[in-house]
Amino acid sequence: AQSVTQPDIHITVSEGASLELRCNYSYGATPYLFWYVQSPGQGLQLLLKYFSGDTLVQGIKGFEAEFKRSQSSFNLRKPSVHWSDAAEYFCAVARGFSGGYNKLIFGAGTRLAVHP
């Protein structure tokens, strides 16, 4: 079964600093990879996704992520963090979109705090 690991439970950065959130997955083939953001008491908003092709994916709000097959990683990055980026970030993986492969499995999440 696939699994997702987000090693960092909490991260604190200063506003304007760069950010990298780590995500590692466990799955034999190339999975479908996602990053979501959640504000307190809210649902999830998709930041970006990777299915195939260019391994560097651009998302909304200035975020990007790079798929590295050799490291089974899909780390999320942002060059300059804004105070409004403070939230919970979830990495998620699915094996496909049909049959029994479409379950979306989430990592534990990384809580991002931004200092002014």
Next chain:
Amino acid sequence: GAVVSQHPSRVICKSGTSVKIECRSLDFQATTMFWYRQFPKKSLMLMATSNEGSKATYEQGVEKDKFLINHASLTLSTLTVTSAHPEDSSFYICSAISSTNYGYTFGSGTRLTVV
């Protein structure tokens, strides 16, 4: 874009009563919807996969008689928490797959409090 509406956003119920949560895909047809449960400051735990016109598939450890799922149309799935108890208090989130953008769209969640 794909939009999923989840209702109610908050509900408080008495112990022993049942609560129904609705999840609607507003601008697309969703043959498959998912129900998640999220504990405070925790990740999302998949409870079940809901397929239109068939029985839901529950994850291991999820009581199917406690959490009844119905997906009677291509735009609506419901989760009914039966005989709710305080330990069922949680944040429940639904999501649906859109075949147009191959993405998972999430509802805004339902905060259930059982008193």
